[in-house]
Amino acid sequence: MAIRVTVWNEYLHEVEKESIAAIYPKGIHTAIADGIRNYGEFETRTATLAEPEHGLTDEVLENTDVLIWWGHKGHARVEDAIVDRVHQRVLAGMGLIVLHSGHFSKIFKKLMGTTCNLKWREQGDKERIWVVDPAHPIAEGIGAYFELEHEEMYGERFDIPAPDELVFISWFTGGEVFRSGCTYHRGRGKIFYFRPGHETYPTYHNDNVLRVIANATRWAGQPQGALPVFGKTAALEPIPGK
Amino acid sequence: MAIRVTVWNEYLHEVEKESIAAIYPKGIHTAIADGIRNYGEFETRTATLAEPEHGLTDEVLENTDVLIWWGHKGHARVEDAIVDRVHQRVLAGMGLIVLHSGHFSKIFKKLMGTTCNLKWREQGDKERIWVVDPAHPIAEGIGAYFELEHEEMYGERFDIPAPDELVFISWFTGGEVFRSGCTYHRGRGKIFYFRPGHETYPTYHNDNVLRVIANATRWAGQPQGALPVFGKTAALEPIPGK
Amino acid sequence: MAIRVTVWNEYLHEVEKESIAAIYPKGIHTAIADGIRNYGEFETRTATLAEPEHGLTDEVLENTDVLIWWGHKGHARVEDAIVDRVHQRVLAGMGLIVLHSGHFSKIFKKLMGTTCNLKWREQGDKERIWVVDPAHPIAEGIGAYFELEHEEMYGERFDIPAPDELVFISWFTGGEVFRSGCTYHRGRGKIFYFRPGHETYPTYHNDNVLRVIANATRWAGQPQGALPVFGKTAALEPIPGK
Amino acid sequence: MAIRVTVWNEYLHEVEKESIAAIYPKGIHTAIADGIRNYGEFETRTATLAEPEHGLTDEVLENTDVLIWWGHKGHARVEDAIVDRVHQRVLAGMGLIVLHSGHFSKIFKKLMGTTCNLKWREQGDKERIWVVDPAHPIAEGIGAYFELEHEEMYGERFDIPAPDELVFISWFTGGEVFRSGCTYHRGRGKIFYFRPGHETYPTYHNDNVLRVIANATRWAGQPQGALPVFGKTAALEPIPGK
Numbered sequence: 001m002a003i004r005v006t007v008w009n010e011y012l013h014e015v016e017k018e019s020i021a022a023i024y025p026k027g028i029h030t031a032i033a034d035g036i037r038n039y040g041e042f043e044t045r046t047a048t049l050a051e052p053e054h055g056l057t058d059e060v061l062e063n064t065d066v067l068i069w070w071g072h073k074g075h076a077r078v079e080d081a082i083v084d085r086v087h088q089r090v091l092a093g094m095g096l097i098v099l100h101s102g103h104f105s106k107i108f109k110k111l112m113g114t115t116c117n118l119k120w121r122e123q124g125d126k127e128r129i130w131v132v133d134p135a136h137p138i139a140e141g142i143g144a145y146f147e148l149e150h151e152e153m154y155g156e157r158f159d160i161p162a163p164d165e166l167v168f169i170s171w172f173t174g175g176e177v178f179r180s181g182c183t184y185h186r187g188r189g190k191i192f193y194f195r196p197g198h199e200t201y202p203t204y205h206n207d208n209v210l211r212v213i214a215n216a217t218r219w220a221g222q223p224q225g226a227l228p229v230f231g232k233t234a235a236l237e238p239i240p241g242k
Numbered sequence: 243m244a245i246r247v248t249v250w251n252e253y254l255h256e257v258e259k260e261s262i263a264a265i266y267p268k269g270i271h272t273a274i275a276d277g278i279r280n281y282g283e284f285e286t287r288t289a290t291l292a293e294p295e296h297g298l299t300d301e302v303l304e305n306t307d308v309l310i311w312w313g314h315k316g317h318a319r320v321e322d323a324i325v326d327r328v329h330q331r332v333l334a335g336m337g338l339i340v341l342h343s344g345h346f347s348k349i350f351k352k353l354m355g356t357t358c359n360l361k362w363r364e365q366g367d368k369e370r371i372w373v374v375d376p377a378h379p380i381a382e383g384i385g386a387y388f389e390l391e392h393e394e395m396y397g398e399r400f401d402i403p404a405p406d407e408l409v410f411i412s413w414f415t416g417g418e419v420f421r422s423g424c425t426y427h428r429g430r431g432k433i434f435y436f437r438p439g440h441e442t443y444p445t446y447h448n449d450n451v452l453r454v455i456a457n458a459t460r461w462a463g464q465p466q467g468a469l470p471v472f473g474k475t476a477a478l479e480p481i482p483g484k
Numbered sequence: 485m486a487i488r489v490t491v492w493n494e495y496l497h498e499v500e501k502e503s504i505a506a507i508y509p510k511g512i513h514t515a516i517a518d519g520i521r522n523y524g525e526f527e528t529r530t531a532t533l534a535e536p537e538h539g540l541t542d543e544v545l546e547n548t549d550v551l552i553w554w555g556h557k558g559h560a561r562v563e564d565a566i567v568d569r570v571h572q573r574v575l576a577g578m579g580l581i582v583l584h585s586g587h588f589s590k591i592f593k594k595l596m597g598t599t600c601n602l603k604w605r606e607q608g609d610k611e612r613i614w615v616v617d618p619a620h621p622i623a624e625g626i627g628a629y630f631e632l633e634h635e636e637m638y639g640e641r642f643d644i645p646a647p648d649e650l651v652f653i654s655w656f657t658g659g660e661v662f663r664s665g666c667t668y669h670r671g672r673g674k675i676f677y678f679r680p681g682h683e684t685y686p687t688y689h690n691d692n693v694l695r696v697i698a699n700a701t702r703w704a705g706q707p708q709g710a711l712p713v714f715g716k717t718a719a720l721e722p723i724p725g726k
Numbered sequence: 727m728a729i730r731v732t733v734w735n736e737y738l739h740e741v742e743k744e745s746i747a748a749i750y751p752k753g754i755h756t757a758i759a760d761g762i763r764n765y766g767e768f769e770t771r772t773a774t775l776a777e778p779e780h781g782l783t784d785e786v787l788e789n790t791d792v793l794i795w796w797g798h799k800g801h802a803r804v805e806d807a808i809v810d811r812v813h814q815r816v817l818a819g820m821g822l823i824v825l826h827s828g829h830f831s832k833i834f835k836k837l838m839g840t841t842c843n844l845k846w847r848e849q850g851d852k853e854r855i856w857v858v859d860p861a862h863p864i865a866e867g868i869g870a871y872f873e874l875e876h877e878e879m880y881g882e883r884f885d886i887p888a889p890d891e892l893v894f895i896s897w898f899t900g901g902e903v904f905r906s907g908c909t910y911h912r913g914r915g916k917i918f919y920f921r922p923g924h925e926t927y928p929t930y931h932n933d934n935v936l937r938v939i940a941n942a943t944r945w946a947g948q949p950q951g952a953l954p955v956f957g958k959t960a961a962l963e964p965i966p967g968k
Contacts (some may be wrong), residue, residue, distance in 0.1 A: 018497050049708030134671070134672045134708060134710060135669035135671065135709070136709060137707050140707040142709060143710050144712065144713060185620070188618045204640050223618050224624060225615045226615070226623075226627050226628060229628060
């Protein structure tokens with residue numbers, strides 16, 4: 001059965017700036033939704049900030065196995081109630097893939113519990129993304145590394161919890177490194193943070209980038225255990241004197 | 243140099259209920275602050291919910307290396323502004339030890355990013371706390387396990403991120419298990435969650451419990467790296483064409 | 485494409501003791517190979533100690549995606565050359581599922597780097613296996629826990645490296661706990677240790693046990709990254725002065 | 727009480743090659759043993775390959791809290807019986823710090839269970855070592871990063887188990903990255919792998935390098951839990967019907 005994917009994008013840069021529209025004429029969300037279908041069987045839809053409830057109604061989320069998130073300048077405009085809804089849905093089992101500047105989204109910060117801050121520079125660094133966990137399914141089809149000729153630099157210290165699994169580390173021309181591919185389990189949900197994707201570069205047309213996102217979608221969309229039940233509970237074994 | 247410890251307690255049960263006051267006449271906070279001094283050189287103070295700013299002023303937090311937290315029925319009465327202040331201070335490097343029902347405190351949930359929910363039962367289960375990481379300094383001076391004759395049961399599934407290090411697992415008479423001693427790094431701060439300590443039992447008079455809290459205080463009060471600097475940054479190496 | 489599974493069993497107890505043969509007339513290996521097919525599409529074969537090269541020829545291993553291992557009294561009779569061959573094959577990408585007394589097998593100890601020692605007791609304890617990571621695909625189809633009416637007890641301290649992911653923790657009647665479901669990445673291979681399965685109990689006829697082994701086989705048989713290349717390497721970027 | 731440190735060095739390059747003797751006239755072991763005393767109270771001794779039992783008698787190991795290991799061309803000449811002795815002592819609680827080319831030592835490979843292979847190049851790359859876990863005591867006194875003007879390059883994929891804690895990541899001029907500071911618990915012992923230290927560079931005269939080794943020694947020399955007891959064990963709670 002195909003994994004049901006919703007690609008969310010604030011969809012602001014592409015509308016406001018011609019040079020970015022030239023790279024992503026239908027928006028970053030459409031580029032990703034179309035692009036990953038070359039690397040797996042996915043049933044994709046998209047959602048954006050401007051839609052009612054940001055396109056993330058209860059009905060949409062209930063029918064989403066994996067949510068992909070791209071945001072940047074519009075983080076503050078995402079309503080807290082929707083963030084809470086996504087948060088609950090992730091803990092209940094929906095996969096979440098957070099891309100690039102999504103590191104500062106409300107949903108990622110809420111799930112991580114830290115500032116998710118980092119160092120950055122827009123100067124056209126080359127990025128070389130190294131696989132450090134070749135056993136990981138997210139690294140499928142990638143060689144020892146792949147390169148992005150120009151990207152925004154993100155550098156350590158990246159203020160996140162130590163990832164459950166570290167899949168990629170980036171090298172940048174200007175001298176920095178970055179933990180670029182990080183997995184987390186939170187509640188019943190699986191989360192993957194993937195670094196690349198500045199809006200001024202054609203990163204989401206890159207084959208390796210799309211393949212990683214597709215791999216991560218498959219990983220995050222895997223089955224899982226039962227939804228936990230919490231609260232007061234009766235003893236399963238006799239308690240002496242009771 | 244002695245580690246500067248602030249023991250925070252909502253201090254409600256001990257005031258409101260005679261049977262609990264009989265166990266902790268000066269409050270849980272005082273029992274802990276006094277008790278851990280048998281197991282290390284600590285400079286302790288206490289703070290409670292009823293004090294202005296809950297006793298957690300900027301000045302107090304700036305002079306606290308490790309904050310110990312006990313709360314239960316008063317979680318909702320802790321002001322968000324104080325929670326944010328403690329959160330920032332932990333990320334900036336203060337250690338935090340969260341005890342028992344503190345699993346549901348605002349500060350712990352904010353740092354974990356999950357519900358921190360669990361199963362529970364007040365029926366006098368015996369708790370046997372097993373050391374699963376004997377290399378850990380928090381396990382110093384404890385044998386293979388120790389027992390608490392009667393405790394509230396907390397059972398899995400405990401909705402927390404997988405701990406960076408799992409030090410203790412509890413066995414309960416009624417048939418449950420629990421990850422009872424969990425460490426985390428968050429930002430520049432170190433966090434330890436320790437399960438035991440229901441207010442109706444003399445748990446904080448138990449030698450092993452006090453020793454674990456003292457060990458954890460030492461662990462969380464260790465030195466650390468530099469406070470990270472975030473934001474826009476210049477290249478450290480030449481970027482061709484720039 | 486079906487995952488190609490080889491179930492290895494020393495196949496000694498079932499031959500030597502009638503009461504065990506009564507439980508596993510065709511051996512533990514056959515019970516597992518047959519049983520997991522109810523929970524997934526697997527192409528299974530079996531191999532045993534008495535076969536030439538213990539049934540683990542280069543050809544067999546090259547055509548095995550996941551190897552399942554059950555051993556106990558015959559550990560020392562497994563030839564080192566075969567252990568080395570399996571070790572290399574795991575690091576090169578074959579999945580490995582180690583069951584019960586396989587904790588003391590040469591291959592598991594070699595991969596873990598520790599003694600893999602533990603506490604044990606054959607006294608018919610009830611075992612209750614709790615899911616502590618409901619996001620994990622290995623927990624699919626299992627409730628909050630499942631029970632085995634009688635099993636050999638294994639208790640902490642279990643001398644293994646902290647697992648990459650801890651999926652299950654066991655509770656035992658006699659008062660012990662155990663990390664019962666542990667995942668590891670080693671090289672390009674994925675490893676799962678699963679506790680239950682003493683030869684005197686019908687554990688490998690239990691639906692939940694078989695389902696976990698099937699889930700773990702799927703998890704360990706997932707795709708992975710490229711086989712790493714090691715050794716001397718040329719610079720990818722200019723080194724000033726060279 | 728001062729931590730008792732034994733610095734082990736194969737001590738071959740410094741004897742055989744004048745240019746290396748010029749950097750380390752009394753050997754790498756002496757440079758380290760002398761150097762770390764500027765950063766803590768340590769009781770140091772040294773041991774080398776040529777000594778009887780490589781200087782690692784039972785008596786020496788029994789009186790060593792932390793063993794520091796530098797080896798390269800002499801790995802194969804280290805006797806297996808001594809490796810086994812060190813292995814047992816680590817599992818029993820001795821700290822171990824493995825430096826640079828020690829990644830290929832018998833003891834490190836035995837403890838890791840993997841090949842510990844990597845990419846390398848001797849071409850005078852600059853190495854910039856970034857702190858990725860500022861909460862860690864091993865990062866004390868180091869800024870956001872530090873630089874070594876020239877070092878041998880070690881690049882990923884580094885075939886090790888995912889570290890329990892990742893403290894440092896290195897950037898190299900030639901385009902590679904490396905997990906340079908890795909902690910592990912094995913048995914009752916704490917292990918730290920630290921990358922820098924090629925024999926042709928004055929790395930062990932660098933203040934930051936010495937400080938990291940001193941910090942790691944303190945970390946690895948911390949107290950720990952009780953030595954586990956393994957094997958057959960009586961039930962701690964009644965087992966019905968027994």
